[in-house]
Amino acid sequence: MAKTEDKATNKENDSSWKDVIYNPRTGELLGRTASSWALILLFYLVFYCFLAGMFALTMWVMLLTLDDNVPRYRDRVPHPGLVIRPSPLDIKVNKSDPQSNAVYIKQLESFLQRYNDTEQERNEECNPGEYFLQDDTEENTKKVCRFKRGSLRSCSGLSDTSFGYSDGKPCILLKMNRIIGLKPRGDPYINCTVKRDSQIEIQYFPSKGRIDKMYFPYYGKKAHENYVQPLVAVKLLLNKEDYNNELAVECRVEGCDIRNNDERDKFLGRVTFRITVVE
Structure with missing residues (x-):
């Protein structure tokens, strides 16, 4: 009888460990449902698109201040060697x-x-x-x-x-x-x-x-x-x-x-x- 209980316990432990990866009863993958994963991926997509847009905007504004022929900052000495x-x-x-x-x-x-x-x-x-x-x-x-x-x-x-x-x-x-x-x-x-x-x-x-x-x-x-x-x-x-x-x-x-x-x-x-x- 003790052996039967041990087998049941091991099966229950194996089942609970697998449920962490995918739970067929709730449809959760790694603890999140499909809709939850979709929302969080959408959030990060919008967030990183916003960061990329801000970076591109600042680069564009900076390039407007540059002259193609003369460096913006000239830290060299004003006298030639x-x-x-x-x-x-x-x-x-x-x-x-x-x-x-x-x-x-x-x-x-x-x-x-x-x-x-x-x-x-x-x-x-x-x-x-x-x-x-x-x-x-x-x-x-x-x-x-x-x-x-x-x-x-x-x-x-x-x-x-x-x-x-x-x-x-x-x-x-x-x-x-x-x-x-x-x-x-x-x-x-x-x-x-x-x-x-x-x-x-x-x-x-x-x-x-x-x-x-x-x-x-x-x-x-x-x-x-x-x-x-x-x-x-x-x-x-x-x-x-x-x-x-x-x-x-x-x-x-x-x-x-x-x-x-x-x-x-x-x-x-x-x-x-x-x-x-x-x-």
Whole structure:
């Protein structure tokens, strides 16, 4: 008799456990009827549709305040940095082994492709010494002033394909970082000094390392799609006495209101690199 009662109890326990999943007597699934499940699913559907609608509305309102050409928030410094090509800040030139300099020459040649005459002929012949203002134009794409690599003369890679590296008189190209809307006041130019007792002759191309104002302002990557920065080439006329010595060269943007003496940022308006030429 006890066994019969145990079997009845086990059957009752199994039945009550299954009823938690589905109760055939009340038609409940996981404790809810079909109508209850329908109501709660409808509630969550409406709730999440409302959240999605609110998110889409706020995104649409935010996008209305944005300009396609100018970032809404510009947390970068208002003054440009100065960078060099070839890109390493520690350049080692081997005069007797031209093949070892190939990496620098390849970088320079690749970088100057956008400055070829075939590319620059498409751009505008601008008025030197004047900002090229295009704020009032309705065109989506802004025009670009010409900068032909031929203006870099012996550092253009046209007459001397080694950029002076095979002669131990290497060329370094300098350019300023792009800053939207920048209009430097004054007459900007690049000035380089070699940190050593004896002076080293330096040639600048264009003449006096001048950066013409006609290449400013820059209107942003989208509006100024074909924009190219003006370049200044520095040719170090080294002698035998200068070979096998590490030379520290500092170049600054001078003659204008661009900051170049901020101790917190060594690349703001200036750049320092090291160059060693071995025979």
